[in-house]
Amino acid sequence: MxxxxxxxxxxxxxxxxxxxxxxxxxxxxxxxxxxxxxxxxxxxxxxxxxxxxxxxxxxxxxxxxxxxxxxxxxxxxxxxxxxDVADVCRKLTDKLIFRHPHVYHPSQVETENPKPLPYGEDLQHNDMQNADTAQKVIENWEQIKLKEKDGNKRVLSGVPDALPSLIKAYRIQDKARNVGFDWEDKGDVWKKVHEELGELEQELRKGNKENSTQELGDFLFSVINAARLYKINPDDALEKTNQKFIRRFNYIEEHSIRQGKPLTEMTLAEMDNLWNEAKKQEKDSL
The missing domain is CATH 1.10.287.1080 (MazG-like)
Structure with missing residues (x-):
């Protein structure tokens, strides 16, 4: 290095x-x-x-x-x-110091050579000092951002509008969690997931597209919430499934090319058999 x-x-x-x-x-x-x-x-x-x-x-x-x-x-x-780039670096450095009161004293914001506080020193200048876990640091981070003079004025205002919807939903829930708005028992989330799925099924049977769209959004939001509570990143999970589908579908397509038989001429049963072959090969390779 x-x-x-x-x-x-x-x-x-x-x-x-x-x-x-x-x-x-x-x-x-x-x-x-x-x-x-x-x-x-x-x-x-x-x-x-x-x-x-x-x-x-x-x-x-x-x-x-x-x-x-x-x-x-x-x-x-x-x-x-x-x-200029120096301003960018300085603003970032000052923000990091300000948002880590468990490491730096606030007086070190805008100093040239900030020094971390000695381990074990009495850090009682505010109630955010005892951040001895990563989760506590995250919770403090969100509260500190609201105190910055040019920071977020609302808890959810820091979620960019342009974020992809799945990631945005996760960030919204995560930020709400950091100020205490969350399930007390993560297992209770499943009741909400099943409730939203039932409401979606009802609207789909009625054929009301607008209501079905809203209920689908509610259902997806509840599933993302469940993933968050169980510490699974839903965007990572979905991307892994995307890649898995691509691999298995490519296996079917490569088989059809070798046989000289277009996919459009294959039966669904034939494609299902090839899909299961690809799935078995993946399991065997693990």
């Missing part, structure tokens, strides 16, 4: 190249916050894909692409005399 000096040197070299490209490359020169936005979303999803696959080389590569976008937006801000 690299020394601190080597890391700083590498980051400086990257910023030099970015400055040069912004000045001399026609494509880089014309980019704006708006033109980069969709590319940024794509890069984050590519990083997410590499993380799901635990693909270390691509994790490193995609992190670089995301870093490029962070610094590119900072460069645009600098050109408009709004902020």
């Amino acid at each position: 690299h020394t601190r000096e080597e890391k700083i040197e590498a980051f400086g070299r990257f910023l030099d190249v970015l400055d040069t490209l912004r000045e001399k490359c026609p494509w880089d020169r014309k980019q704006t916050n708006q033109s980069l936005r969709t590319n940024t979303i794509e890069e984050v999803f590519e990083l997410s894909d590499a993380l799901m696959k635990d693909d270390t080389p691509n994790i490193c590569k995609e992190l670089g692409d995301v870093l490029l976008h962070v610094c590119f937006y900072s460069k645009i801000g600098e050109e408009q005399q709004q902020f």
